[in-house]
Amino acid sequence: MGLEAALTKDGFITTTIDALIAWARKSSVWPMPMGISCCAIEMIAAADPKYDISRFGSEVMRFSPRQSDLMIVAGTVTYKMAHVVRRIYDQMPDPKWVIAMGACTSTGGMYRSYSVVQGIDQFLPVDIYTAGCPPRPENLLNALMAIQEKISKTKARDFQNKARSGAGKI
Amino acid sequence: MKEIILNKLIEKLGDSQIEFSEFRNDLSILLKKEHLLDAALLLRNDEELKFDMCKDVTAIDWEKRKNRFTIIYHVYSFKNKFELRLKVNIDEADLAIASLSGIWKSAEWYERETFDMYGIRFISHPDLRRVYMPEEFEYYPLRKDFPLLGIPGSLPLPK
Numbered sequence: 001m002g003l004e005a006a007l008t009k010d011g012f013i014t015t016t017i018d019a020l021i022a023w024a025r026k027s028s029v030w031p032m033p034m035g036i037s038c039c040a041i042e043m044i045a046a047a048d049p050k051y052d053i054s055r056f057g058s059e060v061m062r063f064s065p066r067q068s069d070l071m072i073v074a075g076t077v078t079y080k081m082a083h084v085v086r087r088i089y090d091q092m093p094d095p096k097w098v099i100a101m102g103a104c105t106s107t108g109g110m111y112r113s114y115s116v117v118q119g120i121d122q123f124l125p126v127d128i129y130t131a132g133c134p135p136r137p138e139n140l141l142n143a144l145m146a147i148q149e150k151i152s153k154t155k156a157r158d159f160q161n162k163a164r165s166g167a168g169k170i
Numbered sequence: 171m172k173e174i175i176l177n178k179l180i181e182k183l184g185d186s187q188i189e190f191s192e193f194r195n196d197l198s199i200l201l202k203k204e205h206l207l208d209a210a211l212l213l214r215n216d217e218e219l220k221f222d223m224c225k226d227v228t229a230i231d232w233e234k235r236k237n238r239f240t241i242i243y244h245v246y247s248f249k250n251k252f253e254l255r256l257k258v259n260i261d262e263a264d265l266a267i268a269s270l271s272g273i274w275k276s277a278e279w280y281e282r283e284t285f286d287m288y289g290i291r292f293i294s295h296p297d298l299r300r301v302y303m304p305e306e307f308e309y310y311p312l313r314k315d316f317p318l319l320g321i322p323g324s325l326p327l328p329k
Contacts, residue, residue, distance in 0.1 A: 079325040080304060086328035114311050114320025115302070123327045 018155045025069070025095070026151035027057045029144065032068035032092060034085060036075025039102040039134040043074045046137035056144050065091040070147060072140070073124070076104040077117045086123055095159045097150070099143045100126045103133045171252050172197050175219060182212050198255040206258050207268045213245060213254070214273055220249040224274030227281050229288045233314040238262040239290060243270065243277070260290070269295040287312035 006013045031053075035043055046053045053059055062068040065088045077085055089098070100120055103109030106129045108118035120126060127150060128143045135143075172192075179188055179199065188209075189200040201209050213221040225244040232238055237259035246253050260267055269292035271278040279301065281292045286300040289310035300307065309316055309324060 079327065083328050112318065114316070114318065114325075117327065118319075123329060 021156045022152050022154050025154070026148040028060075029056070029058045029070045029097070029147060029151070030060045030062050030068045031058055032065050032071045032088065033061045033063070034071050034073045034075075034088065036073070036077060036081060036085075037104070039074035039104070042134045042137055043072055043101065043140060046140045051137040051141060053141065053144065056141065056148065058144055065089070066093065068092055069095065070097045070099065070144075071124075072099045072101055073105045073120055074101040074134075076109070076111055077120050078115050079117055080115075082117050082120070082123055085120070089124055095154070097127045097147050098124055099128045099130060099140070099147065100124075101130045101140060101143070102135055103131065106130070109133060171250055175199075175213075175254065178212060178216060178219065179209055182208060196253060196255065198257055200257045200259070203258050203260060203267060206256070206270070207273075209256065210243070210245075210270050210273045213256075219247060221245040221247045221252075221254060223248065224270065224277045224280070225253070227270075227277055227284050229284050229290055229312075231288060231312065231314045236261070239265070239288060241267055241284065241290065245274070265289060266291040266293050268293050271295055286310075289313070 003013070033040065033043055045051060047059060047061065058070070065071075069092070071089055071092065073085060089096070098120075100106045104111060104116070105120045106126075108116050110133070112118070117123070128146050130139050130143045132139050175197070176188070176190060176199075183201075183205050187202060187205060191198050191200070199209075213219050223246040225246050226242075227244075228242050230240040230242070232240065239260050239262070241258045241260065243256040244253065245256065258267060267290065269277070269281055271281055271292070272294070278296065281295055282298060282301045284290055285292060285295075285298055286302055287310060292298060299305065303311065304325065307324065309321055311320070
């Protein structure tokens with residue numbers, strides 16, 4: 001809306017590099033679908049025509065961590081699986097974000113058990129937690145919008161020296 | 171069917187060597203530890219019985235009982251459409267029992283699982299390693315004295 005109007009009027013716009021880069025980044029967040037259990041079904045549903053995650057520029061689910069910006073951890077993470085999740089996360093190029101989708105990934109959920117990590121923030125920097133068991137697709141889209149909100153407040157130099165420690169400010 | 175099974179087992183192992191119970195029309199047979207292999211061979215090989223499938227192997231931890239563990243084999247006969255449970259009580263001081271993986275191949279992984287969860291050793295098992303828990307894990311999670319949330323620090327997290 002705003003952009004098209006501005007361009008058709010004068011043919012140019014003025015903005016800052018930071019704003020332009022943040023706008024470009026938040027408009028094409030490519031997810032890494034870390035679908036571990038039942039939450040993955042709702043994550044898939046978020047990509048279907050009814051909920052249509054492509055409205056937010058995130059329809060390109062990359063099954064390679066090297067091409068993705070956002071890791072959606074969807075499902076129960078056991079101690080054994082935690083090493084796999086972390087390894088895939090480490091292969092994603094910076095800048096990168098993480099959604100903890102559902103009760104299990106956020107807190108361990110109903111699996112209050114010796115084998116399940118009681119919240120993936122014990123080994124991953126989580127940006128957004130999503131409630132629900134599993135969360136409905138709307139809820140995941142809401143989390144994605146929160147991620148976009150967060151990205152829109154970043155500056156290019158935030159990522160210059162890598163080392164984005166922990167979940168940053170929203 | 172039940173009488174036939176019991177009679178054959180008594181004939182093979184001798185009188186007063188087995189106990190049995192029924193629950194909701196399902197037969198369970200309590201065997202002595204040293205009789206398990208003989209009984210299993212008989213049940214599988216007998217032309218009339220033909221228990222040709224081992225559906226599950228598991229254990230119960232009674233914690234305070236004298237014979238602390240009960241090991242349970244669920245076996246099934248396709249010929250007779252009949253399910254049977256074989257139980258053996260073993261004591262904590264001697265946590266070992268003959269493996270039935272040579273008789274029913276499917277018992278191999280079930281016995282590994284029972285070993286993983288209860289620490290029961292199956293003698294002459296071809297590959298007795300953990301199934302679910304990491305190899306270097308030191309505890310047996312389904313024992314009654316194992317805490318619900320595990321032993322802190324026993325399962326490493328990344329970094």
